[in-house]
Amino acid sequence: MSIWEYANPVKFMRSSGAILPWVVAGAAICTVFGLVWGFLTPVDYRQGATVKIVFLHVPAALMAINAWLMMLVASLIWLVRRHHVSALAAKAAAPVGAVMTLIALVTGAIWGQPMWGTWWEWDPRLTSFLILFLFYLGYIALWEAVEDPDSAADLTGVLCLVGSVFALLSRYAVNFWNQGLHQGASLSVAPGERMSAVYRYPLYLSMLGFFLLFLALLLIRTRTEIRRRRLAALLARENRA
Amino acid sequence: MRALLLRDIRLAMRAGGGFGLGLAFFLILCTLVPFGVGPEGGTLARIAPGILWIGALLSCLLSLDRIYALDFEDGSLDLLATAPLPLEGVVAVKALAHWLTTGLPLVILAPVLGVLLHLPGPAHLWLVVSLLIGTPALSMLGAFGAAVTVGLRRGGLLLSLLVLPLYVPTLIFGAEAVLRGAAGADPATPLVFLAGITLATLAVMPFAAAAALRINLR
Amino acid sequence: MIELGKYAGTVLAAYGISLGLLLAVVVQTLVANRRARRELEEHERNG
Numbered sequence: 001m002s003i004w005e006y007a008n009p010v011k012f013m014r015s016s017g018a019i020l021p022w023v024v025a026g027a028a029i030c031t032v033f034g035l036v037w038g039f040l041t042p043v044d045y046r047q048g049a050t051v052k053i054v055f056l057h058v059p060a061a062l063m064a065i066n067a068w069l070m071m072l073v074a075s076l077i078w079l080v081r082r083h084h085v086s087a088l089a090a091k092a093a094a095p096v097g098a099v100m101t102l103i104a105l106v107t108g109a110i111w112g113q114p115m116w117g118t119w120w121e122w123d124p125r126l127t128s129f130l131i132l133f134l135f136y137l138g139y140i141a142l143w144e145a146v147e148d149p150d151s152a153a154d155l156t157g158v159l160c161l162v163g164s165v166f167a168l169l170s171r172y173a174v175n176f177w178n179q180g181l182h183q184g185a186s187l188s189v190a191p192g193e194r195m196s197a198v199y200r201y202p203l204y205l206s207m208l209g210f211f212l213l214f215l216a217l218l219l220i221r222t223r224t225e226i227r228r229r230r231l232a233a234l235l236a237r238e239n240r241a
Numbered sequence: 242m243r244a245l246l247l248r249d250i251r252l253a254m255r256a257g258g259g260f261g262l263g264l265a266f267f268l269i270l271c272t273l274v275p276f277g278v279g280p281e282g283g284t285l286a287r288i289a290p291g292i293l294w295i296g297a298l299l300s301c302l303l304s305l306d307r308i309y310a311l312d313f314e315d316g317s318l319d320l321l322a323t324a325p326l327p328l329e330g331v332v333a334v335k336a337l338a339h340w341l342t343t344g345l346p347l348v349i350l351a352p353v354l355g356v357l358l359h360l361p362g363p364a365h366l367w368l369v370v371s372l373l374i375g376t377p378a379l380s381m382l383g384a385f386g387a388a389v390t391v392g393l394r395r396g397g398l399l400l401s402l403l404v405l406p407l408y409v410p411t412l413i414f415g416a417e418a419v420l421r422g423a424a425g426a427d428p429a430t431p432l433v434f435l436a437g438i439t440l441a442t443l444a445v446m447p448f449a450a451a452a453a454l455r456i457n458l459r
Numbered sequence: 460m461i462e463l464g465k466y467a468g469t470v471l472a473a474y475g476i477s478l479g480l481l482l483a484v485v486v487q488t489l490v491a492n493r494r495a496r497r498e499l500e501e502h503e504r505n506g
Contacts, residue, residue, distance in 0.1 A: 039474070049466040056477045099484045103477045110473040114466060134406045141402055145393050154456040155389050159403065162385065162449050166407050169438070173410035176434070177417065217484065220492050227495040231502055 009226050012085045016219045023216045031209030034059075038202035053111040055203055059210035060103035064132060067097025067214060071139070072164050075157035085222065087153035088229065090160065091143050092221030096214055098136035104129050124178040128171045135163045149229065242326060242334055249338035252311065253304075263300040263343045264350055270296040271354040282359045289358035290368070290419035296354070297347045297372055298379060298408055302401055304343050305383040308335050309391045309454070318391075322458050328451035336377075336384040336447075344376030360423065367422030371435060375415040378439040381446045382407045388453035410438050 038055035074090035077083055108126050113119055120126075142159055146152035254260050274292050278284055312318040321331050351372055352365045360368065386404035390396035414435040418428040 035474075049470050052470050053473045056473060060477065096484060096488075099480050103480050106476050106480075107473045110469050110476075113469055131406055131409060134402070138399075138403045138406065141399055142389065145390075145396070145399050151456050151459065155453060158449055158453055158456070159389060162407070162446075166410065169410045170406070173413040173434075176431075177413045213481070217488050220488050224488075224492040224495045227492075227499045231495070231499045234502060 008083055008085045009230075013223060013226060016223055020216065020219055023212055023219065027209060027212035027216045029209075030205055031213055034202050034205030034207075034209045038199070038206060041198055041202060048114065050111055050114055051199070053107050054199065055206045057104060057107040057111055058203060059207045060100045060107065061129065062207060063210050063214050064097055064101040064104050064129065066211070067093050067100060068132065068136070068160075068164070068167070070218075071097065071160050075160040078153055079157045079161075084153075084229070085226065087157070088225035089218065089222045090156070091153070092225050093214075093218050094136055094140050094143070096217045096221070098133065098140065100210075100214070101129055101133045101136060105133065122178065124175045127174045127178070128167075131170045131174070132167055135167055139163065149232075242330060245321075245326070245331065245334045246338055249335055250342055253307070253338065253342035260342050260346070263304050264346055266303055267296050267300040267347055267350055267354065270299065271357055274358065286359040286361055286423075289355060289360040290364060290423060291416045292358060293351055293355060293360065293368060294372075294375075294412055294416040294419065297344075297351060297376065298405075298412060300347055301343055301376065301379045301383060302404060304339065305387045305400060305404065306390070306397055308339050308384055308387045310387075313391050318454070319458055322454065328454055329447040332384055332388065332447045332450040332454070333381075333443075336381045336450075339384065340377050340380035344372075344380050348372040348376060360419075363425060364419050364423035367428050367432075368419050371415040371418040371428075371432060374432065374435050374439055375411045378411045378442040379408060381439075381442045382411075385446045385450040385453065388450040388457070391454065391457050411435065414438065 035055055039052055041052070043049050043051055071090045071093050074086045074093070078087040078090065105126060108123075108129065109120050112121055112123065112126070139156055139159055142156050143152050146155055271292065274288075275285060278288065309318055312321065322328055324331075348369060351368055352360075355365050355368055383404055386400050386407070389403060390400045393399065414431040417431040418435060421428040421431065
């Protein structure tokens with residue numbers, strides 16, 4: 001099971017090590033500047049200061065989805081091409097994606113509070129993110145539960161595939177559900193509202209920052225997983241010798 | 242194939258096979274609800290469709306690990322995997338056996354429990370219809386979840402965490418059908434979506450479940 | 460603060476929780492990475 005012999009992990013460690021400082025720097029700069037800029041932008045008095053939450057909510061929500069999509073692609077690559085780095089990258093991405101989802105949920109709920117009067121509403125968008133969060137939890141739990149690393153990679157890969165289909169299906173079901181029961185009470189948190197340029201650029205910067213942040217964490221976590229597997233392989237070989 | 246089906250059904254019906262357990266759980270759950278929300282008829286009537294669907298869903302969940310557990314432990318699952326019958330067929334048959342011994346009895350019991358929960362009269366028919374259409378999906382999705390977690394220690398909780406999110410679309414459309422039936426409205430739309438989900442699940446999940454079984458049997 | 464008005468509490472709460480979560484995942488990532496690297500290097504040195 002010595003994965004170090006394969007070209008992929010070595011090349012990955014080398015490449016990721018090279019670009020990591022840049023990604024980290026970019027993440028820090030874009031996130032900090034984007035959030036501060038957005039925070040300091042004057043508000044329009046219609047929405048009040050709560051619109052500032054958009055600079056957290058939208059980037060986090062976007063990354064929550066993108067992280068899952070990345071996991072889906074990585075799982076497919078693993079299932080088809082058996083590149084270990086791919087499987088480990090999917091494993092590494094999950095907790096970060098879960099945190100992004102959580103941030104999206106919390107900020108979404110808090111943003112809606114002045115509108116709804118309650119700290120949570122079963123708004124279709126928020127509900128879909130809650131379901132996505134559950135899928136993340138199940139995925140992470142399965143990785144932890146299965147002992148053999150290759151089987152774990154396979155099973156979680158299959159789970160990611162099935163989960164993706166059902167996450168999509170749930171999105172439509174939830175839209176149907178929220179409209180079917182409460183006509184017109186769909187209080188969408190509406191990040192799609194027409195954004196004036198004042199908000200647009202800090203938002204783009206924050207989105208870029210969150211993306212780079214995800215990338216940085218993904219690279220570091222994948223390197224951690226590779227090192228862990230390398231150590232496990234060495235120990236296993238010694239135990240057999 | 243028929244032999245496998247009959248064998249699984251017989252195993253489930255044995256004492257300790259869990260046949261009555263699902264029904265008993267359904268009953269207990271529906272009994273607990275009034276204690277939690279109060280016995281007032283109006284309240285119960287409003288939440289009855291959801292409670293009944295959730296109860297059926299959870300009762301289904303209880304017996305899922307049984308689908309493969311016995312065969313996995315005594316090695317028959319390995320034999321089945323190498324038998325001429327394709328593993329996808331084995332999964333389908335086992336899911337069918339689970340449905341016949343768990344899902345179907347729940348469907349029969351449900352209207353009775355509906356009376357307990359003050360389910361409005363016209364809704365009873367739609368309760369049965371929606372459960373009939375939806376419970377096969379529950380068994381099939383459960384067969385997938387059980388395949389992923391077969392042989393895991395304390396796989397039961399993980400099984401719930403994996404399977405329950407998959408149940409959400411079925412639950413949404415199933416409960417909605419009963420709600421519309423209760424209000425006297427036309428439940429056709431949710432029923433059609435429900436049927437679509439069930440059919441798609443029955444067609445596709447055996448492959449996913451068989452893949453998971455192969456991984457676990459390596 | 461800069462024109463936060465009556466929503467000051469909610470905005471600050473949102474930022475606080477989000478940044479807290481981000482900080483937590485970053486710290487955990489770095490700590491785990493450092494540990495894995497240290498254990499591997501130790502083993503390769505001794506073994």
